[in-house]
Amino acid sequence: MFSLIKALWRWFTRPSAILGQGLLLFFGLIAGIIFWGGFNTAMEATNTLEFCISCHEMRDTVYVEYQQSIHYSNPSGVRAVCSDCHVPHAWVPKLIRKFQASSELWHKLVGTVDTPEKFEAHRLEMATRVWATMKATDSRECRNCHSFESMDFTHQRQRSREKMEPVALGMPSPDGTTCIDCHTGIAHKLPLVERDD
Numbered sequence: 752m753f754s755l756i757k758a759l760w761r762w763f764t765r766p767s768a769i770l771g772q773g774l775l776l777f778f779g780l781i782a783g784i785i786f787w788g789g790f791n792t793a794m795e796a797t798n799t800l801e802f803c804i805s806c807h808e809m810r811d812t813v814y815v816e817y818q819q820s821i822h823y824s825n826p827s828g829v830r831a832v833c834s835d836c837h838v839p840h841a842w843v844p845k846l847i848r849k850f851q852a853s854s855e856l857w858h859k860l861v862g863t864v865d866t867p868e869k870f871e872a873h874r875l876e877m878a879t880r881v882w883a884t885m886k887a888t889d890s891r892e893c894r895n896c897h898s899f900e901s902m903d904f905t906h907q908r909q910r911s912r913e914k915m916e917p918v919a920l921g922m923p924s925p926d927g928t929t930c931i932d933c934h935t936g937i938a939h940k941l942p943l944v945e946r947d948d
Contacts (some may be wrong), residue, residue: 775827794849798834808864813939829896830929836892836938837881875942890930897930
């Protein structure tokens, strides 16, 4: 076995007697561009609303809830799709998130949340994971669309203004809160939490 690997390695690393190094480099660059284009196209295709709701687990639960939210329909006509809130825009964090999403494919295959009852049973766990991620990134995905500079604090409720205006002026939140701390359930219904009464 070792001799086979050694022979393959020698063949792979031996200079070509037929093609020049420039031609090999050229073909390598073309192959790299094709691979990169295909990879990036696939990554962007998995960021579409159509892809996100292509499985019934999403289409029949959180998509229905999202359609009732301000992120789906609002006076300004601006719509945030799933990836706007759940996938970072920057390339490296986006790539990391896509690798993390591979566990979601596993759960799709084994049927972890393939019925409404199973989905509800796991809703708190899934929501808690998303909230923790958003908290860890200081609600980065919220800030991709919402900026303090664009907010008109005079049109906000008093409590909202008291929380957001100081942060907009550069003061850190005294208790470390970020957007998701106050805005859980903004696009999806909140999980039922069992109480120990």
